[in-house]
Amino acid sequence: MALSSQRREELEALCQKFRIDLIRQLHAVQTGHPGGSLSVCEILTALYFEKANTNPASPRDPSRDRIILSKGHAAPMLYRVLGEKGFFPLDDFAKLRQYGCHLQGHPCSAHTPGVEIPSGPLGLGLSAGIGMALSLRLDRNPARVYVVLGDGELNEGGVWEAAMCAAKYKLDNLLAIVDYNHVQLDGTSDAIMPLGDLAAKWRAFGWETLPCDGHDISALCETIDAARKIKAKPSVIIAESVKGKGVPFMEGKNTWHGNPIGKEQFAEAMVALGGMA
Amino acid sequence: MKTQKTIREAYGEALIKYGKDDPRVVVMDADVSSSTKSGMFGAACPERFFNVGIAEANMTAMAAGFAAEGKIPFVNTFAVFLATTGSLAMRTFGGYAGLPMKFMGAYSGMSDAYDGATHHSIEDLSIMRAIPNVVTMVASDEVQTDWLVKNAIATDSPMYIRLSRDKMKPLYLENETFETGKGKVLRDGSDITIFACGMMCGIALDAAAILENDGVSARVVDMFTIKPLDRELVLRCARETRAIITAEEHNVIGGLGSAVAEVLAEANMQVPLVRIGIEDRFTETGAYGDLLAAHGLDAVSIAQKAMNAQLRA
Numbered sequence: 217m218a219l220s221s222q223r224r225e226e227l228e229a230l231c232q233k234f235r236i237d238l239i240r241q242l243h244a245v246q247t248g249h250p251g252g253s254l255s256v257c258e259i260l261t262a263l264y265f266e267k268a269n270t271n272p273a274s275p276r277d278p279s280r281d282r283i284i285l286s287k288g289h290a291a292p293m294l295y296r297v298l299g300e301k302g303f304f305p306l307d308d309f310a311k312l313r314q315y316g317c318h319l320q321g322h323p324c325s326a327h328t329p330g331v332e333i334p335s336g337p338l339g340l341g342l343s344a345g346i347g348m349a350l351s352l353r354l355d356r357n358p359a360r361v362y363v364v365l366g367d368g369e370l371n372e373g374g375v376w377e378a379a380m381c382a383a384k385y386k387l388d389n390l391l392a393i394v395d396y397n398h399v400q401l402d403g404t405s406d407a408i409m410p411l412g413d414l415a416a417k418w419r420a421f422g423w424e425t426l427p428c429d430g431h432d433i434s435a436l437c438e439t440i441d442a443a444r445k446i447k448a449k450p451s452v453i454i455a456e457s458v459k460g461k462g463v464p465f466m467e468g469k470n471t472w473h474g475n476p477i478g479k480e481q482f483a484e485a486m487v488a489l490g491g492m493a
Numbered sequence: 494m495k496t497q498k499t500i501r502e503a504y505g506e507a508l509i510k511y512g513k514d515d516p517r518v519v520v521m522d523a524d525v526s527s528s529t530k531s532g533m534f535g536a537a538c539p540e541r542f543f544n545v546g547i548a549e550a551n552m553t554a555m556a557a558g559f560a561a562e563g564k565i566p567f568v569n570t571f572a573v574f575l576a577t578t579g580s581l582a583m584r585t586f587g588g589y590a591g592l593p594m595k596f597m598g599a600y601s602g603m604s605d606a607y608d609g610a611t612h613h614s615i616e617d618l619s620i621m622r623a624i625p626n627v628v629t630m631v632a633s634d635e636v637q638t639d640w641l642v643k644n645a646i647a648t649d650s651p652m653y654i655r656l657s658r659d660k661m662k663p664l665y666l667e668n669e670t671f672e673t674g675k676g677k678v679l680r681d682g683s684d685i686t687i688f689a690c691g692m693m694c695g696i697a698l699d700a701a702a703i704l705e706n707d708g709v710s711a712r713v714v715d716m717f718t719i720k721p722l723d724r725e726l727v728l729r730c731a732r733e734t735r736a737i738i739t740a741e742e743h744n745v746i747g748g749l750g751s752a753v754a755e756v757l758a759e760a761n762m763q764v765p766l767v768r769i770g771i772e773d774r775f776t777e778t779g780a781y782g783d784l785l786a787a788h789g790l791d792a793v794s795i796a797q798k799a800m801n802a803q804l805r806a
Contacts (some may be wrong), residue, residue, distance in 0.1 A: 325561070326590045333561050334590045337581055340554040344586070347558020347566070350543065377551035
């Protein structure tokens with residue numbers, strides 16, 4: 217069922233708030249990954265606030281959907297979302313990446329409630345998701361597994377091992393979402409490692425492959441709905457996105473993969489996002 | 494008289510024995526299940542057996558997903574590939590997040606003999622021992638292998654367990670008890686101590702018999718838990734005997750020998766130490782017996798080195 221326009225506006229407002237808080241926080245701690253955190257905002261918001269079943273009061277609730285942020289460097293956006301959902305006090309976000317805070321540089325399940333499994337070394341999350349999906353099936357548990365991947369991450373061979381494997385096991389309780397922002401760290405995907413016809417690749421590996429605008433939250437929700445109807449094969453949503461989305465001087469730039477935000481840049485970003493500096 | 498099993502057969506049987514009726518146990522393999530004998534479990538419990546093909550990176554990270562869901566995954570392939578390709582998953586998910594994956598390194602040491610150095614595992618203990626929180630153990634006979642599987646299921650830790658393709662000299666009776674982190678004294682002695690693991694336990698016992706003939710009383714210990722090492726036993730043997738020998742089918746760098754050396758050095762124990770193992774060089778193709786002899790891992794060579802150490806004491 218399509219989002220009502222009111223619900224869409226609510227979710228978009230959440231995304232706006234998340235972007236502002238993200239930039240403010242990354243500027244404050246002078247560390248963290250802005251570009252890929254900004255590009256994944258709508259994807260995570262659609263999952264955590266609309267489409268996935270989560271239980272902040274009981275993070276290990278067996279009926280919860282399992283969400284893996286395989287592109288673990290986007291942890292700041294994950295943490296902001298988890299804090300908003302109430303997995304931990306939102307105040308913790310102010311101590312992101314600081315010594316003694318549970319919010320580690322990359323997500324760790326042993327540190328932070330709401331994180332299902334560690335990520336950070338790219339290329340592992342889809343495999344982990346397969347293990348979860350197979351286990352859920354053994355348990356006859358209807359919960360789903362969502363794995364959010366980066367496009368640079370698709371350079372990793374392990375991802376394609378996992379892709380073959382998910383098709384073998386016909387995992388229709390597994391949904392991958394690729395945050396396709398076309399930029400990695402050293403340059404654009406095209407410059408560093410061209411992905412070619414990405415949709416064709418996934419299809420050839422036996423996945424139902426659905427394109428989507430990664431910043432249109434209504435479209436994301438509808439595409440997730442469509443993917444969930446697919447039987448006997450895994451699905452992947454290729455979400456077209458912009459690295460650094462929302463902050464014009466960051467948009468599309470590999471240099472904003474992991475750079476700290478300077479004082480003037482912060483002010484400029486806040487103006488663009490409509491936040492208070 | 495009971496016919497002797499290979500360690501891999503003992504392992505396959507133990508998986509069925511302890512895993513068949515425990516719904517938490519899942520077994521994974523990378524297209525070598527007829528070699529590792531995980532395929533025995535696969536035949537008995539097909540719904541909990543996952544052969545993912547020649548994809549160790551995928552397999553080892555999948556195991557993490559299973560473990561996160563409360564399953565106990567036994568992950569199988571040749572030790573050399575499991576410990577290298579699998580080390581990223583073991584550190585990220587096992588060591589770092591405490592997920593209780595059980596990496597079962599098949600064909601360890603040179604037991605894959607004819608396949609040659611690319612298939613021999615001489616660094617696996619070193620790699621796994623250096624990952625925090627990974628309990629690292631070595632199979633030393635059939636009975637102990639059975640216990641290794643039973644214990645692995647009961648232990649809420651990530652684990653690396655070294656198995657073998659081959660038969661090992663029987664060391665234990667069926668009712669033997671074992672404890673993680675405690676070495677087993679196989680033969681008492683007063684002159685020197687040989688700390689051995691895996692195949693080397695039986696060979697060390699043979700060496701001890703040779704030494705006895707030459708008037709040297711050798712204590713032989715099955716130090717099957719490499720980590721956490723039985724520090725107390727090491728120090729006790731260093732006080733009670735006059736030289737320490739370690740013997741492993743592994744590089745002398747980073748395995749049992751290094752673990753023992755660390756304990757002795759930090760405790761300032763003034764006792765000669767000889768690390769017997771692969772001398773930091775690659776192995777080669779050949780019959781298993783020939784390889785062991787070529788690398789000084791036979792009873793005569795061990796007795797010789799032990800004798801020399803004893804003379805230094």
